[in-house]
Amino acid sequence: xxxxxxxxxxxxxxxxxxxxxxxxxxxxxxxxxxxxxxxxxxxxxxxxxxxxxxxxxxxxxxxxxxxxx
Numbered sequence: 001x002x003x004x005x006x007x008x009x010x011x012x013x014x015x016x017x018x019x020x021x022x023x024x025x026x027x028x029x030x031x032x033x034x035x036x037x038x039x040x041x042x043x044x045x046x047x048x049x050x051x052x053x054x055x056x057x058x059x060x061x062x063x064x065x066x067x068x069x
Contacts, residue, residue, distance in 0.1 A: 005040065012036040019056065028052070030063050039063050 001021040002008060008022040012033035019037045026043035041054035042065060051068040 008038055009033060012038050018061070021056075028054075028065055030065075037061060037063070041065075042067075044068075 002011065003022065004024045005022050008020050011017065012020045015034065017036055019039065021039050021041065023040060027040060028042045029038070029040035031038050039054055039056060042052035043049065044051055044053050053066055055064045055066065
């Protein structure tokens with residue numbers, strides 16, 4: 001887990017992790033870099049978009065984004 005978005009790709013390409021979580025820009029993102037799932041969980045404070053968060057399921061290796069209304 002890292003705060004700044006400018007290093008998540010380097011970490012994901014290291015092949016050392018199944019999942020990389022990052023934030024800072026508060027923009028929802030889910031992508032695969034090789035075999036690593038990369039997630040930006042959005043922003044609970046709703047800085048740029050509606051308040052939201054993400055739930056990562058360690059069993060199924062999936063992410064669900066929840067927008068608060």
